[in-house]
Amino acid sequence: MQEQSFPRRKGLLTPVSVLVLLILPLVDLPSANGSCEFPSSWTGEWYQYGKSPVTINTTVLGDRACVERTDDKYVVFNIADNCYQCMIINGRHENVIQYREAWCTLERKNLEELCSVITSDDMLYSIFRINSKPISCPFSGSSFTFTYNRGYGECTMPISLAEKCTDESKLLLKYQACPDVEGTESNTEELQCLAVWNDGRNKYLVGTLKGRNVQSDPYRCFLYEEKPHHQGKMIYLLAQSGDPTCNGLTTVSEGSPTIKLTKVDKEHGRCKYPSWVTQHHDWHSLDGTKNYHFTNKNATLKIKAQAQDINSETFHEEKIVCHNVEKYPNENMQGSKVKLVAHVTSGCDIGYVCMIFHKRDSNIIEIQQSDQKAIMPDEACSISDPSTMPHMTLISTSLHQRKCPNLGRYEILEFAPSHTLSEAVMSRRQRRSDLSRTIKRRTWQDNTEDAECKSTNIQIGCTSSDQTEMIIANTCEHEEIAYFCHGSWEEKGTWYTIASQRNSEFPASLGQTFCFSMRLEGVRDRVLGRGGRQKQQEQELWLSVPSRICQRNSEDEYMYRLSNQGVCEDLTKAASSAAFAPSLSQPLFTLSIAAYVAINTLCVLLWR
Ligand SMILES: *[C@@H]1O[C@H](CO)[C@@H](O)[C@H](O)[C@H]1NC(C)=O
């Protein structure tokens, strides 16, 4: 038999191979008879430059069917071209396969013969798994400076910056433009690492790039080298492939571009969060969806937030490293308000923020954070003022009972959304039942279910000797809601109280805590006596919805107007003396109280 089309082929034909060659053309096309299989770990969809997605299973690799195998050598039947060829295929990583191939022959020859013509000079094809699981990038450290070269000289001034994202498979490369080097521009690229492997002394990395210059085919291959620098600083030399293959990578000094990464040891100024923050390793938001965890010698704060979708298991993670403390009111870090600059890594959104920590109680803190990230730490507190930002109220895992503020017993005069309250001024002498009807008609006529849920009186600190309970009696289901107070503080005339339901199954368990705000305010003059000779200022206590955040400056909430029935002590005395009728000559009602409560929220949240 003569080889017609492949003059390079040489070697003697053994009797066995002659036999094989004589027989094979008579046999049917290779069937998947189980004798030849690709590794099952390769099964999946793969990307190869210039080809549509390559599907691999144990019998086919793209348009090649497995016919015979010895180690990494495969005789395959090329379905598209109707011929046999040898492929030497290596799985480099679960996400990368590389192969070389011989030419196609019409007759099936034996494996040795078909494969012997492949040399290391032949083209090496790389295929990358689609939707693969990323890996941590192989660079130790989280911050780097780098220089790069696109073939016109090294861009060193200004130096470029690279940072690892929260997800350690991602590295953000912030290229700077060097005015004196051609081919440089400022640009940001996000590298996601997918695979690393060694081939002899060479180390390879495959990843995808996201950025304005990478439109499609985002896969890139890197040849890289680690070089311990003097002073122990690690340096990484990288050569990037010019296309979505691993071709042309022979030395780290040639690439498109080459990159030299130097690890930066961030001097975060031995900065520590205040001791009253770090005395608890874990803090939680009131609804339990955010967890703040302090690690790494009290200098790193890791925030884990549940995704909006409750059923989703995904978390958003943020890392906040204390950089320097702006101001401590006193030296021992015990001041109740501390302002500091911190380095935030939120996904690939990285920079410096300004933060204010407020101590409210040993188990309650609040955090305010600027809403913009600065590139340089010293800009963090000037580009955005954290004191105007929302407060994040955090509680430690265990809460104590604390005395409630504004102790006393209050009776409802009215409740209504605040915007309707002004039109709905009602007499305090009106009987409660009348009031209920009025309210029902006025404010809840569109929602009869909510109409059944009205508080009738509120007792703060009257029911236990330690004055830590707050009772909101509610005609909704004829029950009352009892809260434990866990700490309160006052700010510009408003009291904020952290409370949890007393009768909840797990007292003060995660996500069962609320914030009430109360404000005593003189709102209008009340005319007393005949002819209006006496004037008395009424005060109102605003009691907010039991909210998951301690809201500031929010007026548009629902409210009750309550009258004060006296302080708890008076009631106790009155009860013990069995004199239930209050003396009318005693101005017990000098303080009339209004409180606002989103009663529908109460019902929905608490009466289920
Ligand atoms: C592999 O894929 C081919 C083509 O899609 C199919 O015909 C064959 O049955 C598959 N083999 C296995 C083992 O799933």
Ligand SMILES: *[C@@H]1O[C@H](CO)[C@@H](O)[C@H](O)[C@H]1NC(C)=O
């Ligand atoms: C972290 O802070 C807590 C409370 O202030 C302290 O007890 C602990 O020793 C600190 N840990 C380190 C490593 O500084």
